[in-house]
Amino acid sequence: MARMTIWVDADACPVxxxxxxxxxxxxxxxVMVxxxxxxxxxxxxxxMVYVAxxxxxxxxRIADGVVPGDVVVTTDMPLAAKVVAAGARAIRPDGSLLTERNIGEALAMRDLMSDLRAADPFRQGGGRAFSAADRSRFLDVLDRLARD
Structure with missing residues (x-):
């Protein structure tokens, strides 16, 4: 089996x-895309891979390149769903691991939040700030995945 590659959806990635x-x-x-x-x-x-x-x-680009066993760092839920379906593992910068078990729920929550924002144009933010605890949890989870 080929060695795992770590793909990063890099534009707004804090880790x-x-x-x-x-x-x-x-x-x-x-591969930072x-x-x-x-x-x-x-x-x-x-x-470094630069796309249009x-x-x-x-x-x-990430979805086209990922193979089973790879790890993808992203906050994009549709991308996470694609890579999980392809046999890769997806991890959010806060350390949340996305799997076949929880990706459906994550997509549903994304859609719900999108609908709520669309219904109330004055709604601001809603998400919590990225923290040192998030960074630490991410490091722990990625370290474990990279060892496997």
Whole structure:
């Protein structure tokens, strides 16, 4: 079986440095996919892939490249559903692991929140801030996945 690759939906990802740290520890390949604006890494394990500007271009590139056993770091639930269906594992930057068991619920919650925002144009925010505890949980989960 080929070695696992860690894919990162990199444009708004707050844990790129953590991904690099774990990948270096376990000698895992990282593919950071972005619409641009992200500096290249000097780390030889990190490949930067720049896609055309567009709402789903990075997601398409990741979904097309992922293979069973890979790990994808994303907050995008439709992308997470695609990679889980392809046999990969999806992890949010807060350390939440998305699996066949919980991806349906995550998609439903995303759709519900989208409907609520559409119904109330004055609704602001709603999400909680990214915290040090989220970063720590992410590191722990990614470390465990990279060891397997």
């Amino acid at each position: 790129k440095a953590e991904v690099e740290r774990v990948a270096t520890r376990y000698r895992r390949r990282v 972005s619409n641009g604006g992200i500096r290249p890494s000097a780390n030889p394990l990190v490949e 500007a567009g709402p789903d271009e990075a997601d398409k």
